[in-house]
Amino acid sequence: MPTRNWLQQEFGYGYDSGNVLSWIPGWVRFSEERRSGGSYRRIFNNAVRPYLHRSSKVLELGPGKGSWSRAILTCIPDGELHTVDFQDVTRWLSPDTYTGRLTCHHVQDNSFQKLPGAYFDLFWSFGVLCHNESASILEILQSARRTMKRGGVSIHQYGDWIKLEQFGWNRGGVPQTFKTQRDENIWWPRNDQQAMTKLALEAGWDVLCADLNLLRRDSLIFLRNP
Numbered sequence: 001m002p003t004r005n006w007l008q009q010e011f012g013y014g015y016d017s018g019n020v021l022s023w024i025p026g027w028v029r030f031s032e033e034r035r036s037g038g039s040y041r042r043i044f045n046n047a048v049r050p051y052l053h054r055s056s057k058v059l060e061l062g063p064g065k066g067s068w069s070r071a072i073l074t075c076i077p078d079g080e081l082h083t084v085d086f087q088d089v090t091r092w093l094s095p096d097t098y099t100g101r102l103t104c105h106h107v108q109d110n111s112f113q114k115l116p117g118a119y120f121d122l123f124w125s126f127g128v129l130c131h132n133e134s135a136s137i138l139e140i141l142q143s144a145r146r147t148m149k150r151g152g153v154s155i156h157q158y159g160d161w162i163k164l165e166q167f168g169w170n171r172g173g174v175p176q177t178f179k180t181q182r183d184e185n186i187w188w189p190r191n192d193q194q195a196m197t198k199l200a201l202e203a204g205w206d207v208l209c210a211d212l213n214l215l216r217r218d219s220l221i222f223l224r225n226p
């Protein structure tokens with residue numbers, strides 16, 4: 001299922017996690033937070049905000065309807081956000097209203113070929129790598145590294161089957177039947193901290209932390225471009 005074709009079609013309706021910064025989460029965010037075992041507001045404030053400054057250049061993979069993009073844009077009044085998605089997200093994010101601060105790249109593969117080299121300070125994604133198989137994650141991490149400044153950092157939520165097992169499959173909203181199925185047939189392919197660390201190292205990143213410990217079901221990896 002998490003083949004490129006499936007990923008390109010599945011989120012055509014525009015995935016929306018709501019406002020990730022509000023004190024009181026909306027219903028969608030509330031139910032997502034319950035399933036993933038963490039607070040989106042806390043993730044933004046602890047894992048993203050500290051690496052942003054007024055003029056940061058940020059690359060976001062898979063913004064969907066832009067829940068995290070909007071939060072990032074509030075922190076970079078003199079910076080730029082570039083998003084990369086299989087969907088045309090301009091219909092949800094209206095880049096024209098951000099006076100050049102937001103560029104949305106509609107892509108068909110993981111090559112990031114239209115993006116500038118050595119340009120970004122931060123590479124971020126949430127709810128994306130958990131749906132991509134390891135070969136695709138490796139491509140993404142390799143392609144993205146070319147676009148990053150030296151010393152730029154990268155933070156990504158990803159599926160972690162070891163944490164999922166402890167947290168509970170039903171509670172986490174992931175069908176137990178996936179355990180007996182191949183990665184190409186499921187929407188939550190196998191991954192864990194060891195496997196993800198291996199992919200990031202193979203792609204040439206320094207792994208600063210395999211999991212920032214902000215979610216009980218999933219992991220967030222923290223990388224630096226050497």
Ligand SMILES: C[S@@+](CC[C@H](N)C(=O)[O-])C[C@H]1O[C@@H](n2cnc3c(N)ncnc32)[C@H](O)[C@@H]1O
Pocket residue numbers: 007008011015016017018061062063064065066067068084085086087107109110125126127128131132136140
């Ligand atoms: C589950 S939605 C998450 C949206 C948003 N990040 C959020 O958390 O609300 C996943 C998004 O990532 C996009 N996506 C998944 N894999 C991708 C890939 N390899 N390249 C580009 N976009 C991808 C999908 O099209 C979709 O818009």
